[in-house]
Amino acid sequence: MQCSYFDAGRCTSCTLMGTPYAAQLAGKEEHARAVLGSHGPAEWLPAVASRESGYRNKAKMVVGGTVTAPTLGILDAAGRGVDLRECGIIAPGIRAAFGALTAFVTTAGLTPYDVPARRGELKNLVVTESPDGQLMVRFVLRSREALPRVRKHLPALLADLPQVAVVSVNLLPEHKAVVEGEEEVVLTEQQTLTMRLGGIALHLRPQGFFQTNTEVAAALYAQAGRWVEEVAPSSVWDLYCGVGGFALHAARPGRTVTGIETSAHAVAAAERSRTEVGLADVRFLAGDATAFALDAGTVPDLVVVNPPRRGIGPRLAQWLEDSGVRHVLYSSCNVTSLARDLAAMPSLVAVRGQVLDMFPQTPHSEVLLQLTRR
Template identity: 70%
Template sequence: MQCSYFDAALCLSCTLMGQPYADQLAAKQRHCADLLTAYPDTEWLPPVASTESGYRNKAKMVVTGTVEAPRLGILDAAGNGVDLQGCGVNSPGLRAVLPTLAAFVTRARLMPYDVPARRGELKYLLLTESPDGQVLLRFVLRTDESVPRIRKHLGSLLAELPQLAVVTANLQPEHKAVLEGEREIPLTARTTMRMPVNGLGLQLLPKSFFQTNTQVAAALYRQGRDWVDEVAPSDVWDLYCGVGGFALHSAGPGRTVTGIEISREAVAAAEAARDEAGLTGVRFAARDATAFAVGAADVPDLVVVNPPRRGIGAALSGWLESSGVRHVVYSSCNAVSLAKDLAAMPSMVPRRARVLDMFPQTRHYEVMVLLERTAATVG
């Protein structure tokens, strides 16, 4: 993939831009395998490739410029805006709505936020596209001063972009590198967008996390489901469950599944998807994952963990090591923290591993490992 923004040094976020995709994927596989050399008996499944471009289902567009000429993109090192409406890693559906949204900024007189001067109102446009083309749009504002004008012109925007399923305003008053604030103001009757994945209707609320690459996310959940079904546990915990992707894919006859996620909004979305699918034996709770595990009276047969980049940490690694849990499915977006966590669980040995390229054109990737308890200690 070639990118005119990258070639002109306007945006260097995709650090592997221009490199042959096969080489990118092979390098990620080698990097991950090198980090897990302590486990030579691991079976490495073929990596899951992505489409090279148009794979991102979400766009985080910084709004700069003026009311008359807004720029949607990123900030350069000096805090000035760079317009990236044609960014090729964003999905075609997201790229298609950006010019209309730029025109809406002018029509609704939404003052872009000037970072160096610390003035203005509109900070970001946050967009997520579902597999069926619907879009969730969030205006991130400094105050609620602009909300009445957004409401006034929203009808015309929805007429121009009928794919907008959910629109909200998020208030983030602080001048610091924080993407969103606590307060979310619904602007449409619908507040949840359906995300069909592998026949399940996952639900996405404005603040819910969802994987950036829908195609690879579907493969991720299928791999997790296959490993769970292979082990055939009667009890499964999905820690850091988010909107319930792994938990709902793990459901099955005679099996109880418990999803734990600290975000109440994500739990509500997971419960909605469960109810729509008519799945029994699946429950969700808004709890801290580590506190839930450490404080539980019972131990499941299998635990799924899908933590943030920092990994599961010493406390949860220590609990898993001493708990007696027989199998763990660990999905990681940072193989460095994965290797650190595995070193703290010497009784849990990787039996299978798979790299999934969630982020083409960058050095980032997802990796999944199936861990099995063994009496041997891996040094």
């Protein structure tokens, strides 16, 4: 894939841009094997490839420029907006909506936030696309000042973009380099975006986490589901469960599945999916994964962990090592923290692994491991 923004030096975020895709994928496999070393699996399944372009189902665009000529993209070193509306890794459905969204910024008088001057209202625009082609649009504002204007002009936006299902305003009053704040105001009747994967409807709330590559996420959940079925556990824990992707793909009638997630909103979304599927033996709880494991007093047959980049950490790794759990599925977006966690669990041996390319044009990938106790 070639990118005019990258070639011109306007955006260098995709550091592998221009590298043949086969070489990218081979490099990620080699990197995973090298970093995991002796802790790596005895068997590596073929890597799961992605589309080279148009794979990102979520675009986080910094808004710059002026209210009459807004930019969507990033900021340069001086804090000026760099427009990246034609970014090739963003899903085509999202790119097609950018024209109407920038027009809405002007119509609603949403003055882009000037970082050097620390004035203005609209900081970021976050757009997510579902597998069905519906969109969730979030306006990250400095204050509530522009909220009435967003409400006033919203019907016209929905008429221009009928594929938009969820619209919200996120409030980020602080001057700091983050994408969003804590408070969210949903402006549409529909509160969640439906992400259908493997016959299961997962429900994504505005502040929820979802894998940014829908097709590879489906492959990840499907592979994990196959490995779970081979083991045929009677009980499963899904720690760091998010909106319930792994838990719901592992669920079967008569199998108890418990998902743990710190976000109460994500848990509510997961419970909705569980109810729709009709799985009485699945439950989701809001809480800390490590604290839940240490306090549970029982041990499941299989544990799924899908932690953030920092990994599961020493306390949970030690619990898994000492618990007697027979099987663990570990999904990681950072092989360095994965290797560290594996070193702390010598009794759990990686028998199979797979690299899944969630992020083409970048060095990042997902690694899924199947661990079995010696």
